Amino acid sequence: MISSLLVANRGEIACRIFGTCRALGIATVAVHSDPDSGAPHTREAESAVRLPGATPAETYLRGDLLVKAAQAAGADAVHPGYGFLSENADFARAVLDAGLVWVGPPPEAIASMASKTRAKELMAAAGVPLLAPLDPDRITEEQLPVLVKAASGGGGRGMRVVRELAALPEELAAAQAEAASAFGDGEVFVEPYVERGRHVEVQILADGHGTVWALGTRDCSLQRRHQKVVEEAPAPGLDEKLRTTLHESAAAAARAIGYTGAGTVEFLVRGESAYFLEMNTRLQVEHPVTEAVFGLDLVALQLRIAEGGALDPEPPAPRGHAVEARLYAEDPAQGWLPQTGTLHRFEVPAADAAHRPGAPAAESGVRLDAGYRSGDAVGVHYDAMLAKVIAWAPTRAEAVRTLAGALERAVLHGPVTNRELLVRSLRHPDFTGTGGDPTGLDTGFYERHGAELTGADGKFDHRDEQIAALAAALADSAARTAPTAAPAGTTRPGGAQPGTRTFGAWRNLPSVPQSRRFRGREGELEVRYRVSRDSVEPQELPGVRVLATAPDAVVLEVDGVRREFGLARYGEQVYADTATGAWALTALPRFPDAAGQQAPGSLLAPMPGTVIRLAEGLAVGARIEAGTPLVWLEAMKMEHRITAPAAGTLTALHAAVGHQVEVGAVLAVVTEAEDPAGAAAPADTAATVEETP
Structure with missing residues (x-):
């Protein structure tokens, strides 16, 4: 029996594994780089071991240091999480050679799938359908477009879509160089690129007694830069024959390499055809949607299998639908550029803080798997993913609606995130479809709709941002003016009573309009308002009335509709949150520097x-x-x-x-x-x- 587990990883996956360990009574050990000394995963573990350095190459990719950390902390098992060394056969062997339990598949199974070219050979022999690789020297115009892929690693690195024959040599060289830098292996291969294909995968779980579970399907087609953004289970719109083919092919792949533990077999689906892409010999980022639909804790089952336990002959029956969105610190409107900085405030009010990882979301509302907490710094050394937000419901349409609402109401004060893009994606007609059946669910979704989803199509609502800036200016004015007692019966947004500002003292002359300058999404904006004895009158914003102001809240009436703004300021950064949207502004000085x-x-x-x-x-x-x-x-x-x-x-x-x-x-x-x-x-x-x- 495992008594103490070291997680050879960081961020949300380490926190998620620790949650299951706490429920099972297993002691937890974290490892951390110097930038992660105060990270949530470091704080949440019962003990932690420092890995000197900052970069992954110095820390989380040092298998020798990880094994020594486990021994020093008295751990008897190692869980690799995902990413870093999770699919490194040499690291798995080193853990086993040190007398520790490896919570993962056998090193031989990892090695057999480590090279995508070797994996395709094994799958072909096992009768799994796949796209045959192409000889780069013999590719013709008729075979374009093609996809250049790194034989090792993943995450979209070393991957290029080639649409012109003349560009192939340069793209091959670039992919080889990037693969060598990222994975230490410059081998690449070329295969046909399937336009508008769907990325569908099957969750596999296998024990050491011959039982293999194929836990339904997941659709992971919404991707940017070949990296997943939204995932769901089950994959919608597949007929029973195709589902059966996918399940049987995934189980055959697992049996062909003597697999044990949790893994994922990925396919490219076009129409009624499915082609093997690769097998991930680890837990996947998107595993929570499968957990929600099947009511399982996959990490707990990984631990049971590692201890030699057996699975039931058949998995539980699935129920309902689950959707997951990856929340990144990145700016989709600026080429998905990753962002850094302090995450001043991070809350998803719809998520149940007591939700135990692995429990069905149906039993405890929306689930949040986060690697950051309010006040944490998003640094430059690691992946930009902040968290995953997961929603379950009896139907796909309900799950999508629940997730979009949870994201829309999240409070995110800090680096720019992809939150707005996620909400718009989940509500896009090509994603929702009539009656919840998607009509445009494929890997080209963001290529077709990126401009409208990021606001690059020129349809940005400038008036809404101007109104948010007015709220920010009024809150700032209230903060700089000593508050007076609110009139009887006056309330602030959210129902708070004290501190609502009355509108100025007696004057015998009209006040001069006040102004504030901000930098918004598309440049500088200025708001002007005039303060009288008992009101504030916005200038150049017809249809807007000020109802109440306070340093952290403003109530406006916009075209006859009451709108409440929550305001927060950190230095020059100002955040205005409402129930249907959020704005980030930078307060500008009166005179430019x-x-x-x-x-x-x-x-x-x-x-x-x-x-x-x-x-x-x-x-x-x-x-x-x-x-x-x-x-x-x-x-x-x-x-x-x-x-x-x-x-x-x-x-x-x-x-x-x-x-x-x-x-x-x-x-x-x-x-x-x-x-x-x-x-x-x-x-x-x-x-x-x-x-x-």
Whole structure:
């Protein structure tokens, strides 16, 4: 029996595993890098072992340090979580060689699936349907588009879609270089790229006594940069014959390699055909939707299997539908750029804080699996996922509606997140479909709808943001003015009574309009209002009436509808939350600071990171074409390519390989070329940032 478990991981998966351990009476051991010394997973474990360093290569990818940590803490078992070394056969062997229990499949099974090319050979022999790899030297125009994939690893790294034959050699080389950097293995392969295919997977659970469970299907088709964003179970719209094929193929894959423990077999589905993609020999990020539908704790079952226990002959029957959304600190409108900073406040009011990981969400409301808490810092060294929010309901339509509402009402004060994109995605007609049956559920969803879902289609509601800015200005004014007692019967938003501000003292002359400046989503905005003895009158916002103000709450009437705003300020950052939306604003000084201006043409670091590469031959005086990649940064497990915004001359170069840079640091300056008439072209200080997963 396992008495003490070390989780060789971090973030939400470590917290989730610790929750099951507490329920089972198993002692918990965390490991942490220096940046994670105060992270939730470190705080929640009963003991923790420091891994000196900051980067994954120094810490969570050091199998030798992880084994020593388990021994030092007296743990008798190791759970790898997902990511990092979870699919590393050598690490599994090292754990077993140290006399510890490995909560995962046999090292031989991991090794057999580690290479996607070898895995395809094994699956073909087992009769599992798949897409045959293509010879890169013999690909023709008729076979395009094709997909270049890394043979090792995952997460979209080392993956390229190629639509032009002439681009194939360059994309092959780029994928090989990225795969070698990310996984230590530069092998790649090429296969047909299926347009508008669906990513469907089957959860496998197998014990050491010959029982294999195929726990339904999951659809993970909504992806950006080949990384999943929304997942659900069961996969909607599949007929019984296709479901049976998927279940039988997944079970055959597990039996073919002598698999034990939890794993996932992934397929590409198009129409009535399914093709094997890969097998993940670990727990998946999206496992909670399967837990909710089957009423199981997959981590508890992993531990039972690792202890030699047996599964029941048949799994429980599924019920209802579950949907999961991955909440990331990233800006979808800026190319999904990861964000860093302090997460001042993070709450999902709909989630049940007492929800035990693994319990059906139907029994305790919306489930939240989070790796961050209010006050935590989102750093540059690790993945940008903050949490997963999961909802269960008897039907798909109800589950989707519940999840969208929970996300919409979440309180997120800190780095920009993908929350709005998630809500819009869940409510998009192509996702919901008539009667809850999706009509546009495939891996190209964000390619088709990205502009409208991120607001890049120009349909952003400027008036709503202006109204939110007015609420922020009124709350700030209330905070700077000593509050007076509220008139009898007056209430603040949320039902709070004291502190609501009355509107000024007696005057014998009209007041001068007051103004506040903010930076919003699409630039600077100014709000103006006039304060009288018993009212506040917004200027240039017809149809808006002020009902009540306080430092943390404002009530407005907008076109006859009462709207309540919760306000919070952290330094210059201001957050305005309502029941149907949230706004993040930056309060601007009355007079701009000229000292903070950057030279025109400055290429600024979009986030903290490490300079890993400069364009070949890059030097001051070089002629630069618009769109030319100049600097590569690595941050948050992603490679960020920064390109010139316009043609011109490189007049300054401040970046150097190996340098750590802060957000906003000037990396280079490109002075734009003059137009034919001799006038300088308009300066654009923003570089273009492209990301490679």
